[in-house]
Amino acid sequence: MKIRLFVLVLTGALAAFAFALRAQELPQVLVSRQLAQLEGLSEGDTVRLATDAKGTNVREFRIAGIYEPTPDPARLGNVPREVRLHLPDLLDLTLQPAGAEHVDSINVALVDPASAAEFARDVNARTPGVVARPAEGAASLGSTFVVLERFHFAIAAVTIVAATVFLLALTIMLVDERRETIGVLRLIGFPARRILMQVLVEGILIAGAGALFGLVLALASEGLINRFFQWRYDTALVFVRVSPNVAALCVAIAVPLGATATVIASWALLRRGGLRLARR
Amino acid sequence: MTVLPFAWRSLVRQPARSTLGVLGVAAVGALLFDMLLLSEGLVLSMRELFERMGFDIRIIATDQLPGGSPDIKDASNLASTIAALPSVQSALTIRTEDADFERDAISAVDGSILGVGTGAAPPWTILRGRDPHAKDELVLNQYAARTLRVEPGATVTVQATCAGGAEAPPSIAFQVVGIAELPFESLDEPAAGTTLASLSEACGTPEADLADFLAVTSVGDPDAAAADIAALRPDLRIFTNEQAIGQLQQGGFTYFRQISTVLTTITVSFALLLITVLLTVSVNQRLGEVAALRALGFSRNRVVLDVLCESALIVGIGGLLSLPLGALLATWLDGILKSMPGIPAQLHFFVFEPTALFIHGGLLVATAIIAALYPMRIVARLPIAATLRNEVIS
Numbered sequence: 001m002k003i004r005l006f007v008l009v010l011t012g013a014l015a016a017f018a019f020a021l022r023a024q025e026l027p028q029v030l031v032s033r034q035l036a037q038l039e040g041l042s043e044g045d046t047v048r049l050a051t052d053a054k055g056t057n058v059r060e061f062r063i064a065g066i067y068e069p070t071p072d073p074a075r076l077g078n079v080p081r082e083v084r085l086h087l088p089d090l091l092d093l094t095l096q097p098a099g100a101e102h103v104d105s106i107n108v109a110l111v112d113p114a115s116a117a118e119f120a121r122d123v124n125a126r127t128p129g130v131v132a133r134p135a136e137g138a139a140s141l142g143s144t145f146v147v148l149e150r151f152h153f154a155i156a157a158v159t160i161v162a163a164t165v166f167l168l169a170l171t172i173m174l175v176d177e178r179r180e181t182i183g184v185l186r187l188i189g190f191p192a193r194r195i196l197m198q199v200l201v202e203g204i205l206i207a208g209a210g211a212l213f214g215l216v217l218a219l220a221s222e223g224l225i226n227r228f229f230q231w232r233y234d235t236a237l238v239f240v241r242v243s244p245n246v247a248a249l250c251v252a253i254a255v256p257l258g259a260t261a262t263v264i265a266s267w268a269l270l271r272r273g274g275l276r277l278a279r280r
Numbered sequence: 281m282t283v284l285p286f287a288w289r290s291l292v293r294q295p296a297r298s299t300l301g302v303l304g305v306a307a308v309g310a311l312l313f314d315m316l317l318l319s320e321g322l323v324l325s326m327r328e329l330f331e332r333m334g335f336d337i338r339i340i341a342t343d344q345l346p347g348g349s350p351d352i353k354d355a356s357n358l359a360s361t362i363a364a365l366p367s368v369q370s371a372l373t374i375r376t377e378d379a380d381f382e383r384d385a386i387s388a389v390d391g392s393i394l395g396v397g398t399g400a401a402p403p404w405t406i407l408r409g410r411d412p413h414a415k416d417e418l419v420l421n422q423y424a425a426r427t428l429r430v431e432p433g434a435t436v437t438v439q440a441t442c443a444g445g446a447e448a449p450p451s452i453a454f455q456v457v458g459i460a461e462l463p464f465e466s467l468d469e470p471a472a473g474t475t476l477a478s479l480s481e482a483c484g485t486p487e488a489d490l491a492d493f494l495a496v497t498s499v500g501d502p503d504a505a506a507a508d509i510a511a512l513r514p515d516l517r518i519f520t521n522e523q524a525i526g527q528l529q530q531g532g533f534t535y536f537r538q539i540s541t542v543l544t545t546i547t548v549s550f551a552l553l554l555i556t557v558l559l560t561v562s563v564n565q566r567l568g569e570v571a572a573l574r575a576l577g578f579s580r581n582r583v584v585l586d587v588l589c590e591s592a593l594i595v596g597i598g599g600l601l602s603l604p605l606g607a608l609l610a611t612w613l614d615g616i617l618k619s620m621p622g623i624p625a626q627l628h629f630f631v632f633e634p635t636a637l638f639i640h641g642g643l644l645v646a647t648a649i650i651a652a653l654y655p656m657r658i659v660a661r662l663p664i665a666a667t668l669r670n671e672v673i674s
Contacts, residue, residue, distance in 0.1 A: 162307035166554040169300035
């Protein structure tokens with residue numbers, strides 16, 4: 001009985017070892033995180049790949065790892081369910097006869113990246129039918145983002161215009177509320193210039209506090225917006241980033257705007273006489 | 281005096297703040313209107329483009345829309361078989377490849393050439409000249425014609441770069457027989473249209489019978505035609521216009537819808553907050569006046585209604601102004617977004633639809649009411665005697 005059990009265990013162990021050995025020999029692939037999650041795949045699993053749904057020329061591969069695809073804004077909305085193979089394995093899978101293998105593109109790293117345009121011209125002249133382009137020019141993504149940036153800037157400009165109009169309306173009302181106080185100050189001898197300076201400092205302080213509050217709000221919502229869109233599109237792309245430059249620009253616009261609005265609103269009031277302001 | 285003229289006089293009495301309030305609402309309302317136009321603009325525009333092409337169904341080799349899918353082989357025979365189905369009126373093979381054009385040392389590069397079969401009328405609109413019929417005839421889009429300085433009758437050399445074509449395709453001389461508006465053409469990209477056979481020749485593989493997709497017109501029921509085609513060729517992917525739009529909506533198009541939703545929410549909140557502050561400060565400054573009106577016999581409801589009417593007037597006038605302002609802004613923003621590379625000339629990001637106008641109006645009405653709630657509460661709970669006494673003492 002013991003011998004039988006020993007033989008059984010030994011056979012099982014040998015089978016498992018042989019299976020593991022075979023799995024080790026299999027060509028390796030990398031699987032995108034999204035595909036792995038969808039199909040419940042993990043590192044070390046054996047998968048079968050074919051070029052069509054019928055399973056023609058099916059091949060077995062071992063998953064060497066799960067990778068996070070490089071975020072690609074041009075493919076926003078398309079969940080990357082991808083597998084990466086070594087090129088010889090892909091050629092073998094697609095059954096391309098020797099000598100007829102083809103690839104879609106070849107990426108070339110130059111010793112001197114500045115000579116990309118010259119290199120592309122040279123390749124185009126020497127190899128008809130092959131189109132070489134510097135990476136910067138080939139991907140029109142750069143200009144896409146320039147356009148999107150311009151669009152966001154235009155939206156921001158309109159928002160600033162609307163905010164400025166409201167700010168002026170509010171400051172006019174707030175200054176009007178202090179009409180009597182200003183009148184009394186004028187009557188006891190404060191010159192208009194001195195009062196205007198006080199209003200300016202007050203305006204700067206209020207605008208500064210407002211700008212800081214706005215930045216804190218932006219920083220707090222940054223993570224929220226990113227998490228929402230990353231969840232919505234299943235991507236690692238960063239949608240909103242409050243960079244030091246952006247923060248500085250916002251403060252540089254908001255503080256002078258707030259202070260100027262306060263001064264403009266006060267200026268109209270200060271031109272009136274003290275008695276009229278104090279309603280006496 | 282009725283409520284509305286009374287509220288109007290209150291606003292006119294303080295022209296600076298009222299004008300600024302109205303202008304602020306107009307600017308915010310214009311942005312809101314534009315965001316509503318943007319939310320469905322691309323989808324509406326794409327649907328219009330699809331409908332303008334005159335086809336109900338697109339057939340491709342895989343489940344990606346044309347552009348990334350492999351070619352359909354033996355396309356002409358397939359088109360004939362599909363066209364013979366009782367639910368199908370016509371089927372047209374369409375193939376697009378990259379191409380450079382040249383004439384007398386003037387070149388228009390990084391363009392495209394469209395090859396179409398003979399099953400239906402070509403999908404382009406002839407502006408001058410006629411459709412290509414014979415071998416080596418083509419129509420150019422306006423950009424290519426302008427760049428190459430050609431008119432119908434001229435000859436241009438075409439060098440095509442084709443997927444599945446010869447490694448070194450020949451440069452072929454084509455006669456320009458027309459200037460046309462091609463489907464999905466960009467404003468700054470040369471494009472041409474020719475017959476499928478001429479394009480195969482330009483690719484250096486005259487025997488190839490390939491198509492990127494087949495454009496099918498049903499006899500009236502696209503779903504039934506799609507089902508018939510699917511039964512005939514289950515290996516192909518068949519999209520009705522609505523399905524194609526649906527797939528685009530789930531893809532990259534959602535970005536603009538999401539951004540429009542976020543900006544709409546922010547814009548409405550912004551307007552709400554500011555109008556509330558504007559009205560509250562305004563009411564606080566006029567507490568004595570309101571108390572005096574109450575003492576004179578104005579009912580509580582009447583003074584509350586006055587505040588609501590003031591809010592409605594500010595938002596109403598601002599909202600009306602926001603429509604032409606929004607239309608101008610939309611034209612400007614559309615121009616900015618359309619300068620993205622590869623965007624078809626006929627595609628628009630901001631498209632007007634009546635629903636957007638209703639939502640815009642609804643949101644502004646809601647804003648006017650909600651913004652007036654707090655100042656209305658202040659006025660409703662105002663103690664008349666105490667307020668008048670304070671007014672006299674101060």
